[in-house]
Amino acid sequence: xxxxxxxxxxxxxxxxxxxxxxxxxxxxxxxxxxxxxxxxxxxxxxxxxxxxxxxxxxxxxxxxxxxxxxxxxxxxxxxxxxxxxxxxxxxxxxxxxxxxxxxxxxxxxxxxxxxxxxxxxxxxxxxxxxxxxxxxxxxxxxxxxxxxxxxxxxxxxxxxxxxxxxxxxxxxxxxxxx
Numbered sequence: 001x002x003x004x005x006x007x008x009x010x011x012x013x014x015x016x017x018x019x020x021x022x023x024x025x026x027x028x029x030x031x032x033x034x035x036x037x038x039x040x041x042x043x044x045x046x047x048x049x050x051x052x053x054x055x056x057x058x059x060x061x062x063x064x065x066x067x068x069x070x071x072x073x074x075x076x077x078x079x080x081x082x083x084x085x086x087x088x089x090x091x092x093x094x095x096x097x098x099x100x101x102x103x104x105x106x107x108x109x110x111x112x113x114x115x116x117x118x119x120x121x122x123x124x125x126x127x128x129x130x131x132x133x134x135x136x137x138x139x140x141x142x143x144x145x146x147x148x149x150x151x152x153x154x155x156x157x158x159x160x161x162x163x164x165x166x167x168x169x170x171x172x173x174x175x176x177x178x
Contacts, residue, residue: 014074014075019075022070022071023067025063026063029061029067030064030121030125033064033121034122036057036060037057037060037114037118037121039053040114041114054097058094061089061121062093064089065086068124079128085120085121085123089116089120092112092113092116092120096109096111096113096114097110108160111163112156112160115156119149120148122152123145123148126144126148131144
């Protein structure tokens, strides 16, 4: 059985060497996903910077999900919900990635998928780490679950509206087919 402990003053789920190795990879991939996702969101859409950061983001979130799966399996009773959140984030990112490959202007599936993945990833971080963070440790547990979505949903909605405006008029479904 894996037992919780402290590493560098921070509470971790286990001090077993295998757990710590996967946790280190998980943390590095998580930081990469947060930074590259933010860069992709801020960069001009379709620019080389946006594309490169988006690819890094998708790769990092894939590693985050893989390592979250392994870490949750090691402590299933305590961390099963982190596997579920990781699966949701990875699925949303995959949907967003696949939508973008269709290269449609104002693609709401791409924006919604990537944005939902980012929000879900932050939710998992705060649910797992919020009770140990300064200021966040004063919030009720429900805040860890809801605040990322409360902040992220309007940002995603605004991005979708802006992308649709920039993408020009759309033909109704089935128009132009014959």
